[in-house]
Amino acid sequence: MPRIRLIARLDIKGANLIKGINLEGLRVIGDPNVFARKYDEAGIDEIIYMDSVASLYGRNSLSAIVEKTTSEVFIPITVGGGLRTLEDVQRTLRSGADKVAINTAAIRNPEFITEVANRFGSQAMVLSVEAKRTERGNWEAYYNCGREKSDRDVVEWVQEAVERGAGEVLLTSVDREGTRRGFDIELVKAVTTKVRVPVIASGGMGTIDHLIDVLNRGKADAVAMADILHYNRETTPNIRQRIKQSGFDVRTT
Amino acid sequence: MKKKRISIVDYGVGNLLSVSRAFSYLGQETELISEPDKIENAEYLVLPGVGAFPDGMRELQSRNLVSALCRYTRSNRPLLGICLGMQMLFDMGTEHSETRGLGLIPGQVVAIPQTNLSGESHKIPHIGWGDLNFSASTKNLSKNLPQACSVYFVHSFMAATDDSFVVASTSYGGWKIAALVNRANVWGAQFHPEKSGQVGLEILKNFFNDSL
Numbered sequence: 001m002p003r004i005r006l007i008a009r010l011d012i013k014g015a016n017l018i019k020g021i022n023l024e025g026l027r028v029i030g031d032p033n034v035f036a037r038k039y040d041e042a043g044i045d046e047i048i049y050m051d052s053v054a055s056l057y058g059r060n061s062l063s064a065i066v067e068k069t070t071s072e073v074f075i076p077i078t079v080g081g082g083l084r085t086l087e088d089v090q091r092t093l094r095s096g097a098d099k100v101a102i103n104t105a106a107i108r109n110p111e112f113i114t115e116v117a118n119r120f121g122s123q124a125m126v127l128s129v130e131a132k133r134t135e136r137g138n139w140e141a142y143y144n145c146g147r148e149k150s151d152r153d154v155v156e157w158v159q160e161a162v163e164r165g166a167g168e169v170l171l172t173s174v175d176r177e178g179t180r181r182g183f184d185i186e187l188v189k190a191v192t193t194k195v196r197v198p199v200i201a202s203g204g205m206g207t208i209d210h211l212i213d214v215l216n217r218g219k220a221d222a223v224a225m226a227d228i229l230h231y232n233r234e235t236t237p238n239i240r241q242r243i244k245q246s247g248f249d250v251r252t253t
Numbered sequence: 254m255k256k257k258r259i260s261i262v263d264y265g266v267g268n269l270l271s272v273s274r275a276f277s278y279l280g281q282e283t284e285l286i287s288e289p290d291k292i293e294n295a296e297y298l299v300l301p302g303v304g305a306f307p308d309g310m311r312e313l314q315s316r317n318l319v320s321a322l323c324r325y326t327r328s329n330r331p332l333l334g335i336c337l338g339m340q341m342l343f344d345m346g347t348e349h350s351e352t353r354g355l356g357l358i359p360g361q362v363v364a365i366p367q368t369n370l371s372g373e374s375h376k377i378p379h380i381g382w383g384d385l386n387f388s389a390s391t392k393n394l395s396k397n398l399p400q401a402c403s404v405y406f407v408h409s410f411m412a413a414t415d416d417s418f419v420v421a422s423t424s425y426g427g428w429k430i431a432a433l434v435n436r437a438n439v440w441g442a443q444f445h446p447e448k449s450g451q452v453g454l455e456i457l458k459n460f461f462n463d464s465l
Contacts, residue, residue, distance in 0.1 A: 005381060040450065045382060071274050075450050076405060096270055098448065121303070123378055123407050167380075196376065251382035252403045253450075 003249040004215060005222035006239060007200060008039040008229055011052045012062060012081070018052060019227050021178035023130065023146040026052065029230050033068050039229060040073045042236040043253040047073065048101065048170065048200075048224055050128075051081025052145060063095045070096025080128050080170070089116055093124065101170050103128040104143040107150045107157075110164055117165025122197075127166035129154060131187055132174045139187055146174040155190050162195045169199045170224065176204030178227065183210055188218030200224050208234060208242045215248055256282045257461040260295035262322075262338075263287045264312040267303035268447075272335065275447040279458055289321035297461050298325055302337030306346030306362060306410065309337045310354065319355065326357055332439050333460050339434065339441030340410060348410050358436045360414025370427025378409040383423035383444070385432055385452075388416070394433060394440060394459045395421065404432070404442075404449035404456075411443065 010017050010032050017032040029035070036047050047069070051062045066079055079092050080101025089100050100120075106113050106127060117125040130146045131139040131154045139154035150157070158169055171191055173184035181204055188201045201214045202224035214220045228234050240250045259276045261269055263285040273283045276299075286292060300322070302309050313319050326332050334342045346352045346362040354362070369375040382403040387395050406423065412431040421433040423444075433456075434441040440460065446453035 003381060043450075070271060071278065074271075074275055074278070074447055074453060076448050093268070094270065096274065098268070098271075123380055196374075198376070198380070252384050252401045 002221070003251065004220075004243055005045045005198075005200075006236065006243075006250065007046045007048055007222055007224045008036070008044045009048045009050065009202060009224040009226045010035060011050045011226065012065060013052050015065070017230070019178060019230055020052070023052070023172075023174055023177050032065055033072070035230065036069045036073050039236065040075055043240065043251075044075070044229075044236055045251055046076045046078065046222075048078045048080070049097075050101065051079075053081075063091060066092065066095045066097055078126055078170075080126070086115060086119060089120060093120060099124045099126050099168070101126040101128040103130060106161060106166075107141065107143050107152065110160065113161050113164040113166050117167065122165050122167030125166050126168045126170055127158065127161040128170045128172070129158060130172050130174050131184070133184070133187070139190070142174060146177075154187070155194055158191050159194055162197050166197065168197055169195065170202055171199055172224075173203040177202070179204055180206030180227070182206060183214040183218060183220075185214055185218045188214055188220050192219040192221070198222060202226075208239055211239065212242065212246045215243070215246070256280065257297055258295075259283045259297045259299060259461060260286050260291065261299045261301060262292065262318065264302075264309070264316055264318060266309050266312055267301050267337065269301055271445075271447045272299060272301045275454060275457055276461070279454060279461075281461055287316055287318070289317050292318060292321040292325050293328075295325060296330060298322075298330065298332045300332065300334040300338035300341070302335065302341065303407075304337055306337065306340055306348040306354070307350060307352045309341055310346070310352050313341070313355075322355055323357070326437075326439055329438050331460060332357075334439075334441040335447070336408060336443065336445060339443050340412060342434070342439060342441045343412055343414065346410070357439045358412075358414060358418055358434055358441065360412050360418065362410050363413045365409055365411050365425065365430070366428060368426070375426040378407060379425045379430070380407050381405070382449075383425060383430075383432070385421045385423060387421045388419060393420065393435065394456050396459050397455055398452060402452045404444040404446065404452055406432075406444045408443060412441075
């Protein structure tokens with residue numbers, strides 16, 4: 001029985017936790033540290049911090065937030081957004097992150113994936129993918145917060161990235177992100193059936209049924225949750241309970 | 254209560270900061286040390302580490318820390334190895350090549366089997382939250398822990414040692430994996446207590462609260 005990881009995804013802009021729709025139209029929600037602590041206490045398995053606009057401006061300002069969170073919250077933390085050099089990665093890991101999530105820099109220079117994996121280990125190199133459905137029925141990888149096309153097919157790109165050393169995939173459906181319409185199950189399934197590394201399904205969770213669906217049909221290894229938690233639409237204990245009832249395993253807390 | 258001084262061995266490998274922050278969060282004083290005499294004078298010593306066994310041993314040797322660590326443990330003060338730091342407590346590592354370890358606990362460090370118990374391939378490294386199954390004695394580092402709890406693992410190798418040294422194990426792909434090991438004043442955690450939420454913090458608390 002596969003053990004599913006429940007991850008809280010916190011998108012950050014400046015000093016604030018924010019939430020958008022389709023990665024745009026960002027709304028301020030609050031202090032990320034307060035939310036991270038709350039989710040840790042509720043038994044979330046991991047936290048993802050994503051600097052939502054960092055890559056657009058070529059900067060990363062998350063370090064201070066990560067440093068504060070990791071002084072109070074002692075569970076694995078992944079940080080992404082605007083990390084472009086090995087020095088950026090090193091600084092992020094030094095500030096307390098366990099893994100980095102990389103999209104734009106990997107698309108611009110796929111060799112960067114290998115460099116990060118060789119230096120810090122594959123377990124720390126999470127490939128972040130922003131996927132948009134095309135008219136041809138496949139998905140294309142985007143970058144810079146879902147604004148720029150890469151002309152890369154998502155499934156092929158993920159396969160290449162895993163060969164290059166990515167140890168995990170954060171798979172965000174830009175079409176579903178923030179819509180509460182459910183995960184893009186076909187997208188998740190297309191990727192999980194092609195690679196052996198864990199795949200985190202992200203974008204679109206409106207109900208716990210959506211989550212169970214992406215586990216059953218999409219074969220996701222982990223699920224990233226954002227506004228369903230931020231707006232208190234569901235609690236982590238409730239979610240864990242339902243997952244267990246559906247025949248999946250979760251961490252014992 | 255007087256603060257305890259927790260000395261964390263800094264030998265150029267791994268995430269010392271998280272370990273140090275966890276002890277600070279618990280109200281203790283921490284220091285990073287890399288000189289042999291500081292190791293010998295420590296009160297509570299932690300040997301963290303991430304990466305490959307031969308690299309870890311080489312870094313300890315190049316700083317002349319191997320014999321200092323061994324002398325420290327003869328004094329009966331507590332030592333806690335974490336992840337690679339736990340693996341190096343054993344006689345021998347087999348990652349890349351056979352490498353001598355610190356020899357503080359009898360046993361070898363071997364690769365997690367590439368297949369699960371049923372012979373199907375499974376994911377290596379083992380990453381994620383694993384349940385702890387405690388052996389009979391529940392004193393020591395497991396004090397105040399709930400009967401059922403889980404902790405965070407990231408590893409591809411594991412200790413093969415006598416059951417008498419295994420305080421708690423976890424299961425991965427059906428294989429039994431030593432999670433918490435002990436011999437006299439020497440302790441080792443294959444998992445990351447500094448990344449294992451409340452359970453991990455409780456284990457660290459037991460380490461400096463003299464419940465050993």
